[in-house]
Amino acid sequence: MGTNPSRFQSSDRPVEQVSWDDVQAFIEQINARVPGLALMLPSEAQWEYACRAGTDTALHTGPIEILGEFNAPALDPIAWYGGNSGVDFDLANGDDNSGWPEKQYPHERAGTRPVRLRRPNQWGLHDMLGNVWEWCTDHWHDSYEGAPTDGSAWLGGGAGAGRVIRGGSWCSDAQSVRCAYRAWLEPDSRLDDLGFRCARVQS
Secondary structure, eight states: OOOOOSSSOOTSSSOSSSHHHHHHHHHHHHHHSSTTOOOBBHHHHHHHHHHHOOOOOSSTTTTTOOTTBBBBBGGGTTTTOOTTTTTTOOTOOOOOOTTTBBBOOSSSSSOOTTTSOOOOOOOOOOOOOSSSEEEEEEOOOSTTTTTOOSSSOOOOTTTTTOOEESSSOOOOOOOGTTOOEEEEOEEEEEETEEOOBBBOOOO
16 A cells, blocks of 8 residues: 554554555455455454354353453453553553553553464454454444344445444453454544454355
């Protein structure tokens, strides 16, 4: 794209500070450069299906016990979240998190971490939970009542409608970093814990 908008930069970190609209421009460009690639943002249903990898528990590794706002030991092997993301943080511009309560480990600066340092899920997908929130295609709806049953994106919210984000991030509290947790942002939002993951969906 010619520029890297991320606050936390290295060649192995997820991009962040990209809006939903920015991601659409990226996808359009990369699909034009690589005929047949057909990348897209996943629907919310596709995202959760990939995150769970055949499981039905709070995490793809099992249940979660939350001991404090930023303290859930079950997250430590699989996710960068507010309880562990600052341990041995390697960039100078880390966010000051000295005031965050009940952290799993003591640390004072945090941010995104290089990908693939935490254990993947059963389908080999890394960082589905934590590190950066991930945009989905869907417009936000308060519940699943009336959602498509085929896994496709649920739209219909009109121009400028809020878009779903999933997965939690490096600065999320423990309860937000679960397979089922869902949130939304305006499509022009750009945050230093907000990125994306492309999908390539086969018919």
